[in-house]
Amino acid sequence: MRIDRPRPGDGRLLWRLARDSGTLDLNSAYSYLLWCRDFAGTSAVARDASGRAVGFVSGYLRPESPGTLLVWQIAVDESVRGLGIAGALLDGLSARVAAEHGLSSLETTISPGNLASERLFASYAARHGATLTREVLFAPEEFPDRGYAPEVLHRIGPLPF
Structure with missing residues (x-):
């Protein structure tokens, strides 16, 4: 498995994933x-031995x-x-971003009940000896349609970078 930057030609594969x-x-x-x-520098793709994209993480540095x-x-x-590919993607991306831009924290939003994502990010925090806090960022009534959690x-x- 190889982790690298996405290229524009990967877009269709990431959409399918x-x-x-x-x-x-x-x-x-x-x-x-x-x-x-536009955000290849803050995103990563996992490729198998043949070079096929089998995972990705997309992200950006918060302007503020x-x-x-x-x-x-x-x-x-x-x-x-x-x-362990998701964890490797997070570790590889955060190390690259830290080396290129500096990195003090990582954020993500997770819908309630997405236990796999909750475990992934809790594990990331533990591996890096960092504190994990949670708070509602967007309440259901802030979305334009009904049915959002x-x-x-x-x-x-x-983060210790």
Whole structure:
């Protein structure tokens, strides 16, 4: 397994991974192409031995808090789940971002009941000896449509980079 930066040509593959995840909100295919171009420095792709993308993490540095990496989405192909790829993606990306930009904390939002994501980020915090705090970032009534669960912000830091 190799972890590297996404390229614009990876956008369609990342869109498929997000679609097939069964848990992520699927953005437009166009947005994944743009993400791979404009936010490649704060995102990562896991590739198998043949070079095929089997996982990704997308993120960005918060403009008001440039030492904070917000993880937008993370997905791993069903065929390789349970092998630690999601954790390796988070570790590899945060190490790269820390080396290139500096990194003091990591944030993500998780919908209640997404136990796999909660475990992933709690494990990341433990591996890095960082504190994990949680608070509601967006309440259901803030969304334009009905049916949304609250988005809970998971903040991990300070990070030891």
